[in-house]
Each structure stands twice: as structure tokens, then as C-alpha cells.
Amino acid sequence: MSFPLLEVRGLYKCYSRSAEPAIQSLDLEVRRGEILGLVGLNGAGKTTTIRVAAGVALPSAGRILVNGHDVVREKTEAGRQAGWVPETPLFEPGARALPLLRYHAGFYGLSGTSGRELCLKLLSEVGLQGQERKRFRTFSQGMKKRFALARALLGDPPLLLLDEVLNGLDPEGVRYVRELVVRHRSEGKGVLLSSHILSEVEQVADRVAIIHHGRGVRILGPEELRSSSARVLKITIENLDDGVLELLASFGTVQREGRVVYIIGARGAPAEVTAELVRRGYRVSEIGSEKRTLESYFFEAVGRPHEDGHPPGESRGAP
Amino acid sequence: MTRLPFPLRGFLYELRRGLLNPALFAITVLLVVISMGIVTTFHVASGRNYESCEEVAWYVDGAYHFVVHVHDQHALPIAGVLTNISLSTAAGSPGSPPIYFEGHTAPNGSSQLVARLPVADYVYSFFAIDPNASSSGWGEGCLFSGGNTTAIATGPPGSVHSLAWGTWTLVGLDSSIPSPQLLLFFLGPNGTSPTGDQAFWAGAFNASGRAMGGPNPFPPLPESAMHRLGTFRGDAQVFSFAVPNATWTGCYSCTSDKVVQLEIFSPTGQILLEDTNLSASDFAPVPTGLLVNQADSLTFSFMSEYVGLIAPFMAIVAAYALYARDRISGVLETTQCGPISREGLALSRWAAVLVTLAVSLVVSLAVISVEIHSVLGVYLPASVLLATLGAVLVEVGAFSGLVMLLSRFSRSHVVVLGTAFGLFLGFEVGWTFLDNFLISYVQALPGGSWVSAQSVANQFELLNPLGTLFLLSRIYVNPPLLGVTQGEIGLAGFLWVMAPLVLFVLHARMRD
Numbered sequence: 001m002s003f004p005l006l007e008v009r010g011l012y013k014c015y016s017r018s019a020e021p022a023i024q025s026l027d028l029e030v031r032r033g034e035i036l037g038l039v040g041l042n043g044a045g046k047t048t049t050i051r052v053a054a055g056v057a058l059p060s061a062g063r064i065l066v067n068g069h070d071v072v073r074e075k076t077e078a079g080r081q082a083g084w085v086p087e088t089p090l091f092e093p094g095a096r097a098l099p100l101l102r103y104h105a106g107f108y109g110l111s112g113t114s115g116r117e118l119c120l121k122l123l124s125e126v127g128l129q130g131q132e133r134k135r136f137r138t139f140s141q142g143m144k145k146r147f148a149l150a151r152a153l154l155g156d157p158p159l160l161l162l163d164e165v166l167n168g169l170d171p172e173g174v175r176y177v178r179e180l181v182v183r184h185r186s187e188g189k190g191v192l193l194s195s196h197i198l199s200e201v202e203q204v205a206d207r208v209a210i211i212h213h214g215r216g217v218r219i220l221g222p223e224e225l226r227s228s229s230a231r232v233l234k235i236t237i238e239n240l241d242d243g244v245l246e247l248l249a250s251f252g253t254v255q256r257e258g259r260v261v262y263i264i265g266a267r268g269a270p271a272e273v274t275a276e277l278v279r280r281g282y283r284v285s286e287i288g289s290e291k292r293t294l295e296s297y298f299f300e301a302v303g304r305p306h307e308d309g310h311p312p313g314e315s316r317g318a319p
Numbered sequence: 320m321t322r323l324p325f326p327l328r329g330f331l332y333e334l335r336r337g338l339l340n341p342a343l344f345a346i347t348v349l350l351v352v353i354s355m356g357i358v359t360t361f362h363v364a365s366g367r368n369y370e371s372c373e374e375v376a377w378y379v380d381g382a383y384h385f386v387v388h389v390h391d392q393h394a395l396p397i398a399g400v401l402t403n404i405s406l407s408t409a410a411g412s413p414g415s416p417p418i419y420f421e422g423h424t425a426p427n428g429s430s431q432l433v434a435r436l437p438v439a440d441y442v443y444s445f446f447a448i449d450p451n452a453s454s455s456g457w458g459e460g461c462l463f464s465g466g467n468t469t470a471i472a473t474g475p476p477g478s479v480h481s482l483a484w485g486t487w488t489l490v491g492l493d494s495s496i497p498s499p500q501l502l503l504f505f506l507g508p509n510g511t512s513p514t515g516d517q518a519f520w521a522g523a524f525n526a527s528g529r530a531m532g533g534p535n536p537f538p539p540l541p542e543s544a545m546h547r548l549g550t551f552r553g554d555a556q557v558f559s560f561a562v563p564n565a566t567w568t569g570c571y572s573c574t575s576d577k578v579v580q581l582e583i584f585s586p587t588g589q590i591l592l593e594d595t596n597l598s599a600s601d602f603a604p605v606p607t608g609l610l611v612n613q614a615d616s617l618t619f620s621f622m623s624e625y626v627g628l629i630a631p632f633m634a635i636v637a638a639y640a641l642y643a644r645d646r647i648s649g650v651l652e653t654t655q656c657g658p659i660s661r662e663g664l665a666l667s668r669w670a671a672v673l674v675t676l677a678v679s680l681v682v683s684l685a686v687i688s689v690e691i692h693s694v695l696g697v698y699l700p701a702s703v704l705l706a707t708l709g710a711v712l713v714e715v716g717a718f719s720g721l722v723m724l725l726s727r728f729s730r731s732h733v734v735v736l737g738t739a740f741g742l743f744l745g746f747e748v749g750w751t752f753l754d755n756f757l758i759s760y761v762q763a764l765p766g767g768s769w770v771s772a773q774s775v776a777n778q779f780e781l782l783n784p785l786g787t788l789f790l791l792s793r794i795y796v797n798p799p800l801l802g803v804t805q806g807e808i809g810l811a812g813f814l815w816v817m818a819p820l821v822l823f824v825l826h827a828r829m830r831d
Contacts, residue, residue: 015831051652054656055655055656056652056655056656057831058829058830058831075659075660075661076658076659076660076663077658079656079657079658079659080657080658082656084656086652086653089653090648090649090650090652090653091650091653092645092650099332103332104653104654104657106332107654107657107658107659108657108658148653151653154657155658
């Protein structure tokens with residue numbers, strides 16, 4: 001199958017006529033065997049994107065296909081293809097874990113003894129063994145998140161939609177999620193992982209989509225993400241021309257931004273590179289070594305905090 | 320793995336959740352308790368409207384013992400009634416001053432008066448008057464005069480004689496309708512309690528030419544030849560007693576007068592009393608049609624007054640507990656993300672509410688039906704039960720749909736519940752004002768009459784989801800004056816259920 005597991009085309013979402021749209025013309029896709037990180041400031045539209053993909057919010061415009069099924073027109077089948085873990089899972093406080101999971105299992109045609117065994121296995125897998133009969137009012141946020149994970153895994157969906165899944169989880173839970181998404185990828189399935197913890201995204205994602213003000217502003221591919229772990233030389237050259245790019249290509253992957261050249265995965269010491277440039281007649285005003293991170297890409301894409309008049313943390317869209 | 324289609328699996332879960340919901344369970348219990356109260360409405364409806372007395376006497380150890388038992392038409396004992404026996408000297412000795420004995424009935428309705436007098440031929444009279452009788456508007460009590468004590472002391476010492484009318488009474492639920500119940504007041508020798516004694520009856524035809532109360536032409540029958548009424552547990556015992564025609568056997572001179580032969584046996588099988596002074600017409604199978612109609616009317620009236628008021632309240636609570644609360648708090652989303660359509664989820668929850676409440680109402684109707692049968696000896700026809708259930712389900716369906724619809728527009732618990740209860744009050748209380756205004760207005764119009772005003776008011780009632788039950792109850796009262804047909808009532812009820820439901824489902828499908 002060549003089509004992606006999640007295909008978002010021209011997504012537009014407005015919660016009310018008077019409000020600014022939460023999502024404006026967003027395009028992204030999650031391929032098979034891929035973890036797509038979704039990062040953005042608060043209110044950028046991450047949660048709304050995931051809620052629309054999960055079928056709990058309706059798109060105002062655009063098309064969202066989950067494993068080829070339209071989330072609006074083929075809601076039932078699309079719902080079977082994706083497991084959703086919301087940022088703040090809410091469950092009926094008086095309900096007990098196992099009966100509720102069995103109820104949800106009924107959606108997937110899983111009932112009887114086999115359904116019960118599957119539910120017990122999932123609860124155990126997410127670390128809720130021994131909590132099966134407890135009511136949700138006694139659950140911590142982390143336990144609710146674990147339950148939401150178990151619920152998302154019902155029916156073994158090919159796509160996982162994880163919204164800030166690491167929030168509220170203890171270190172053991174974080175490790176479990178990390179292993180889960182990697183295992184999911186290795187099985188040829190897909191994950192859309194939204195998180196504020198960029199280092200976690202960076203660690204597991206194959207690609208990262210940066211959204212800002214409801215628009216997709218950049219998608220970082222594998223090369224860029226790989227570069228985040230490589231050494232980067234930043235050189236400012238007064239009389240920069242195209243020849244210098246050819247010259248520096250022998251030291252690593254070259255990127256130019258104005259009078260600044262980045263050598264990603266630089267081979268050789270800064271002094272060696274400077275000597276070669278000076279020998280060819282280039283005037284080097286500054287040279288330094290730095291490590292590029294997802295955070296640096298992120299802020300390059302969305303601007304530094306307060307630069308655009310929208311302070312980080314401003315909420316604009318999703319409820 | 321076992322596969323169950325979601326609508327069934329999910330619906331069963333929702334249903335279970337609804338049935339086990341503490342608030343709904345409490346309301347269901349309340350509903351059943353209230354339903355049990357329908358019997359009290361029978362009594363209250365007819366009220367205490369007459370007093371009846373049974374009197375017995377015996378002579379032992381140099382004293383006349385008189386016992387008067389006073390009860391109302393429901394066979395309920397009347398306490399605190401003033402009882403008075405006066406004895407004058409032997410008949411034919413004018414001028415002898417009478418001797419009075421007075422007492423009051425105890426909570427069991429009985430009063431015993433003892434006259435220590437030598438055996439003589441006395442003329443006696445007695446009366447029993449409830450001091451509250453005049454203020455409560457019912458009869459003046461029992462009064463009997465002109466009896467003679469000769470018979471009291473002539474039998475075996477301590478043998479009990481009934482005075483005046485006898486020791487049995489037909490007890491009606493209402494003064495206007497016969498009843499398949501019989502009150503027997505009976506005391507053993509020396510006034511001993513008849514507890515454990517057995518009462519039996521048999522049907523017979525009166526002897527030709529014999530007047531009621533005349534000499535008994537029938538020999539006592541053995542227990543095996545009679546129908547058992549029951550066992551005495553006290554002096555005054557009420558037995559269910561409906562005489563079916565088919566049991567009328569045996570013919571003595573064969574007149575058309577049917578009589579009931581009643582016998583009381585001791586626990587050892589010794590006959591203690593035989594009485595054939597009972598006219599069968601008093602016990603003839605009660606006119607079933609009349610009773611059924613009255614039961615129908617009572618049921619509709621009761622459902623309209625009590626259950627009809629509680630049902631919308633139940634619907635609001637159920638729809639809130641099973642859908643609106645989850646929708647408002649966001650809990651519903653974790654269900655909505657699964658492989659189910661938005662409208663499917665909405666419908667399954669609505670259906671769960673309806674079935675949950677239908678179960679409660681069926682239990683309630685079953686209680687009412689059993690009670691009516693135990694009291695009147697008839698079952699309500701299925702058509703009445705179904706019409707009543709259907710009418711209440713209209714209320715339930717309409718209000719549950721409205722609450723669910725409201726929760727689609729507001730994310731506030733207070734707004735949703737407040738609006739729902741506001742609508743309920745509007746349809747229940749506000750509607751009455753509108754109705755009265757409309758009736759007055761139509762009557763005031765040129766050519767307006769009470770009948771035309773009622774018709775218009777009834778048509779107006781079609782716009783009220785609580786009106787279905789009311790209108791159905793009125794069909795049994797006076798169909799020609801109703802102004803609306805059963806079909807119109809049914810259609811209005813159907814629309815009241817469907818309109819909120821369709822809007823709710825459409826909104827669930829097309830909006831967040």
C-alpha cells in the first residue's frame with residue numbers, strides 16, 4: 001500500500017465564526033513505519049490537528065484520511081485505524097478500569113472471555129496491573145494516561161495519535177512510551193507524536209512537523225534531524241561567493257544563510273578550515289563550533305519567543 | 320475472538336450503566352413505592368362515607384356481654400366511636416326505666432359492654448355514633464332498637480348470638496361499586512377469639528317461597544363440599560370473595576334467587592356457624608366492564624397525577640447521567656474516537672436512557688396492575704397498560720431528547736439542567752395557566768361554549784409533551800368532548816419524541 005497512514009490535506013478548523021481559525025491550511029502525512037513528531041507553541045494547533053485526526057472534532061475544511069479512510073465520511077472505519085491518547089484523558093469518575101476498557105473493546109468486536117483477557121493484558125502492559133477494579137476517581141493523571149494508552153491499543157490500530165503523551169508519566173512510563181512507539185514503527189505502523197519535550201521528539205521521530213499559528217511552517221527530514229547530533233561549524237565570511245561552498249563541501253554538508261555558512265558534520269578542526277579559506281583569499285570574520293538541535297530548528301522556524309508578538313504559551317485554538 | 324456488533328455491545332453497557340446508576344435506581348424505587356400507593360387513591364377517592372356495625376351477645380356468669388364492631392365501607396375499623404346499649408325491663412312492663420351501658424370502640428373497632436343482670440326478658444336497643452361523623456360528612460352511625468334478649472340466654476351457656484343484621488358484611492371499595500370482598504365478624508363461645516377457625520362458602524338456590532332471612536332450608540355442608548374462604552386471624556376478618564357463576568350448583572326447589580351458604584368451622588372441623596342469609600346478588604361477579612373502566616380511569620388518573628410528574632424528572636436525570644454530563648465534561652470524546660459513528664453513539668445512549676426508564680415504568684405498571692388485581696380482582700387490559708406505558712414513554716423520550724440536545728449547545732451543567740427543569744415546569748405549571756386562559760377566552764367568544772373551549776384546550780394540549788397521558792386519560796372520561804382523536808394524540812406524541820431526537824442526532828453528526 002503506497003498511501004500514507006495519515007494524510008492531512010488543506011485542513012482548516014475554526015471553532016466559532018468570531019474566533020481566529022485554530023488550523024489554517026495544514027498539510028502533513030504520517031507514512032508507514034514512521035514516527036512523525038508534531039511540535040509547536042501552545043495554541044499552535046497540535047491538539048486540534050490530532051483531535052480532528054482522531055475523529056472527535058470535525059474539520060471545517062480539508063480532507064483527513066486515516067489509512068485511506070475519510071474521518072468524516074468513513075468515521076467508523078477511520079476510528080478503527082487509529083488509537084488516540086488525549087493530552088488530558090477524561091473518564092467517568094465512577095467507572096472502573098476493566099469494565100470500561102471492556103466496554104471500549106466492544107467497539108472493536110472484542111467481547112467475552114477473549115476480550116476480557118485482551119483487556120487484562122493491555123492493562124498489565126501499560127502498568128495498571130492490580131488496578132483493574134479501581135475507579136477512575138482514585139487514578140492519578142499518569143494512571144489515566146496509561147489507561148488511555150491501553151484504550152488506544154485496542155484493536156491493534158496501525159496509527160497512534162499521541163498528544164502530549166509524556167505529560168504526567170513517570171520515568172518508567174516515559175520509557176514504556178518510547179519503546180512502544182519504536183516498536184510500533186518497527187512493525188511498519190505509524191505514530192503522530194505531539195510533545196512539548198523536544199528532546200524526546202528528537203530522540204524517536206523520523207521527521208518533525210513544526211506548526212505555528214495553525215500553519216505548517218517546516219518539516220524537518222531525517223537528514224536535518226540527524227544533523228542535530230553532528231558537530232556544526234558556523235563561519236562568517238565577508239567576501240562570500242559560490243566558490244566557497246564548493247571549497248567547504250569537502251569538510252561536510254554545507255548550508256548557507258546570508259554571510260554565514262554552516263558545515264554540518266564537520267570533519268577537521270576550525271583552524272584547518274580557516275587556514276584553507278584564508279589561503280584562497282576569503283576573509284573570515286568569525287568561526288565557531290556549535291551543536292544544532294531540534295530546538296534551534298524550531299526557533300528558527302517560529303521565531304524567538306516574543307519576536308512575532310505572540311508570546312509562547314498564548315492559547316489560540318484548541319479548547 | 321467473539322465478535323459482537325458494537326451497537327449491541329455498547330448499548331448493553333449503556334443500559335447496564337443506566338440501570339445501575341444510583342440516582343436512577345433511587346428514583347425507580349421511589350416510583351415503585353409511589354405506584355404501590357395507588358391503593359390508597361382508591362380509598363381516598365371514595366373516602367369514608369358510611370359506618371357499619373356488627374353486634375354479638377352472650378350470657379355467662381350472671382352477665383350479658385355485648386360486643387359491637389364498627390367499621391367503614393373499606394372494612395377498616397373505626398376507633399373512638401361511642402357505643403351505647405340500653406336495656407329496659409321485660410317487655411310488657413311499661414314504665415321500667417332503661418339501664419344504659421356506654422363505652423368506646425378500641426383501635427380494632429370493637430367495644431365490649433357488660434351488663435350484670437339476672438336472666439330476664441329485656442328489650443334492648445343500641446347505637447354507635449362516631450363523634451366525627453357529622454363533621455366528616457358521613458352517616459350518623461348505627462342504630463338498632465327493639466331487640467329481645469330472650470334468645471341470648473336460652474342457648475348453651477356462653478353461646479354467641481348475632482344481633483341485628485348478622486355477623487357478615489359486604490365491603491365495597493366504594494359505596495357505588497360492589498366488591499369481591501367480605502368482612503366476617505365472628506366470636507367463639509364466651510367471646511373467644513376465632514383465630515384459627517376456617518370460613519367456607521357454597522352457592523345455592525333459595526327455596527321457593529322463602530323470604531330472605533327466613534328459616535334456613537339448607538342442611539349444613541361438610542368442608543369438603545364447600546369452597547374455602549380462609550382462616551380467621553382476629554375477630555373481624557376480610558376475605559377476598561368473588562363468586563363465579565360456574566360454581567352455582569345444587570338446586571333446592573330451584574328459584575332464581577341465588578344465596579350464599581356460609582359456614583365457619585373450628586380447627587378440629589366442628590361446625591360453629593351456618594348462615595344462608597346472604598343474598599347472592601351481593602356477591603355476584605362484579606360487572607367486569609364497570610370495574611375495568613374504573614380501574615382504567617384510576618390508572619390513567621394515577622399515572623397522570625404521580626408517575627406522569629416523575630417520569631420527565633427521571634428522563635432529565637437519566638439523559639444527564641448517561642449523555643449530557645459526559646458530553647459537557649468531555650468524557651464522551653474517549654468513546655467517540657472509537658469505531659462508531661457520531662450518530663450511532665448518540666442513538667445508542669438515547670436508546671439506553673429510554674429502555675432504562677421503560678424498565679422502571681414497566682415495573683411500576685406491574686405493581687399497579689398486581690395491586691388492582693388484588694383489590695378489584697381484575698387485570699388491566701393490555702391495551703390500557705400499553706397506552707399508559709406509551710404515553711409516559713412519550714414524556715420520557717421527549718425530555719431525554721431535549722436534555723441531550725441542550726447538551727449539544729451548552730457546555731454548562733447548570734445551563735443544561737436549569738433549562739431542562741425550566742421546560743418541565745413550563746409544560747407542567749405554566750401550561751395550566753395558558754390552558755385556563757385559553758378556555759376562558761374561547762368561552763367568552765361569541766358562540767363560545769364550555770364544550771368548544773374544552774376541545775380547543777385539548778387541541779392545545781397536543782403541543783405539550785406532557786399532554787399525551789392527560790389526553791389519553793380523558794378519552795376514557797368523555798371521548799365526544801375531547802376534540803382530538805386517538806390518532807392525533809399518537810401522532811403528537813410520536814412527533815414529541817422524534818423532533819428532539821432527530822435534531823440531537825443531526826447535531827451530533829454535523830457539529831463538534
